[in-house]
Amino acid sequence: MELEISKDFIENIEQLILNKNDDALLLLLAEEHPADIAEIIDLLNLDRATYLFKLLDSEKTAEALMEIDEDDREKILKNLSAEEIADEIDELDTDDAADIIAELPQERMTEVISEIEDKAHAKDIVELLQYEEGTAGSLMAKELIKVKESWKIPTCIKKIRSQAQEVSRVHSIYVVDNNDILIGRLSLKDLLVSKDDVDISDIYIPKVDTVNVTDDVEDVARIMQKYDLEAIPVIDDDKKLLGRITIDDIVDVIKEEAEKDYQMAAGLTDDVEADDSIFELVKARLPWLVLGLFGGLAAASIMGGFEDALLKFPELFFFTPLIAAMAGNVGVQSSAIIVQGLANDNIRGSMLNRLFKEIGLSLVNGIFLAMLIFVFGAFLNYNINISITIAISLVIVIIIASLIGTFVPLILDKKGIDPAVATGPFITTSNDIFGIFIFFFIAKIILGF
């Protein structure tokens, strides 16, 4: 059912734009979903994208605007007048509208808001702009369906009908008192199933999950997932109903959160995409590479300190990358398990249990790998003491690397720091250094250089 956007299709559109054949363009795109329009706009150059954008109905382009890549959106909006932007804003729900407006420069922001025709809509958007990013307030929409406890069913149905025109998805009907204090909900299903002569006070459900407007969006996501909610009302400290968060906004939060953990583990400081500019990509990638470089310089210094062993035991130097790599791999594995566990809230049991478990696990893995080292050493006629040194070091390095990978994120989390910073380059670099130091230290004891 999805539109396949072929090269031919785009070329056709480009040709129609070139010929200013507006009727054909409108006909061609009449049935397309805004998400597909957004994809087409992403593939056109700026001038053509702007042309198409101005040509199409704002009902269609407004939704498309939400789906376009942020960089492209900024450029297109620069080409539109404040009035044209306000037309788009008029078509959007308040949460999406506020997101778009928040991306504008301050001056243009005021101008666009003043051009919005529906003044109630403008007022709602201004309210939403005040909430701090990352809070429930920044994610909620003002559109919702609410009925007053004091209403009778016929009034209720009439009011719901008029409110439903504004709300793209109904989900729940909230019940408030005369001061807009949330006291319960009506499920749509109950409304469908109930007979017409029933009173609201008889059918409303007083138990309703809520979040506070200042709650963290990640907590909102966790609660909505845990209780399988498709929408949740947002209230203030007085329980006044302020807005509503729906699951489609939460899907983005969940996805971004999971992706962010991976990005940090991969040594990317920003949320970069393959199509970002080289400058943005450098900014996201270079800092962690510099950290890795300093780690490598530290490793070089450590090895330089053991230069005496170079002549008698060159194999030690050949095996250093192996030790470093294993320390890094083990650390990354352990930290990934902990970071995902913390994100999913399923890290249970005491620190002491975890300590024993990690040591047990590392012993199993380490001893298996140490045996492979012996086989390899026998095969290549290594000095048995060299094999013993490498094998023992490997087991100890694996144990220490897994403990660092496990407990550094756990401790950061306890201190309220995002544990994901401790994955990736941080863990590989520090484990490299520890690993190499331990390796040479043990070698010095066993081989006595």
Added chain:
Amino acid sequence: MELEISKDFIENIEQLILNKNDDALLLLLAEEHPADIAEIIDLLNLDRATYLFKLLDSEKTAEALMEIDEDDREKILKNLSAEEIADEIDELDTDDAADIIAELPQERMTEVISEIEDKAHAKDIVELLQYEEGTAGSLMAKELIKVKESWKIPTCIKKIRSQAQEVSRVHSIYVVDNNDILIGRLSLKDLLVSKDDVDISDIYIPKVDTVNVTDDVEDVARIMQKYDLEAIPVIDDDKKLLGRITIDDIVDVIKEEAEKDYQMAAGLTDDVEADDSIFELVKARLPWLVLGLFGGLAAASIMGGFEDALLKFPELFFFTPLIAAMAGNVGVQSSAIIVQGLANDNIRGSMLNRLFKEIGLSLVNGIFLAMLIFVFGAFLNYNINISITIAISLVIVIIIASLIGTFVPLILDKKGIDPAVATGPFITTSNDIFGIFIFFFIAKIILGF
């Protein structure tokens, strides 16, 4: 609004179970959400969990069963009779019911199905069990609301009311012909807004997004996200309406997919959690560590082949871990960007453009890092030729590592292989080996040993 499950609370429950104080337990847990019940059960030992499970109403425990950790669920189900399990199943929607039954051993599965009281429910579950894991069929529920095109509005409302009793969330009303072929949909909102005297044929929307029962769940997730759908009907090749997938099931798919990419990048072969057994954790972690070990052995062999340089240029060996680490870091960064880009379907532009961009990016990063090497070398009075060797090697290694990190996942994806396998240990290990080889090769040319 979330229940805080304190240690005291659990101890209280344990005490009540010990005293077989059923009334107090039922009273204490009467108002709790099934998700909270699940959390409590996860924290009890098996005997107590089973006791509580049998005590509580199956309406509550059935939903809780879905939320319990899979391992715990298996153990609890072992302690229940087929009839008791069937009671739970009777309370669940068909998709959840099929998931639970699919986890049972074959023999018990048949037994439980025969004990299900609602035979239509049992038949639906048996149908769902036939669909292959990972397809739309395996994710859909049979519960949905459908009306026939030929019905008049009063029949429609009556039928919807009776169907709505069975469906936990309404979302859309599907319109079918007399052969159950999907021909359109009614939005609930339209139903709310429409007057009572309107005909179905006048208000149904013939355009409806669908997925085929054999479609991959990841494609279903992509379509539902792209078009912002909260539910999508599932049809067969004849367009017969078979079931419905809702966004809450898709949330899990999206999350698991993002987490899986990270796990593969971290060198974990299975979806393991911190609380899994040591055996499961070893199984997930050891294979990639063995790969890393072989990589390290290969690196050792390469370095052994350049043993002649050991005396004259020991610094080369001290800097090998740095080169290997940088190659690994750069490869992981590049592959993470590509894998996330492919997952989000935003990798655009030609391969050639991407090639130039990666080279440009790597030159910027590489030259900056090379300058740091010079500064460090000057500081420690390194032979200038050594600094030049390290610097040039670093730039070349960064370019090659970023190209491997970029193009290996892209090529795998083109060949229909999950690109995530090329992140993590695979990329770090191969980049280590390439990096070390290139480093010594360049050193041999510049330093001439």
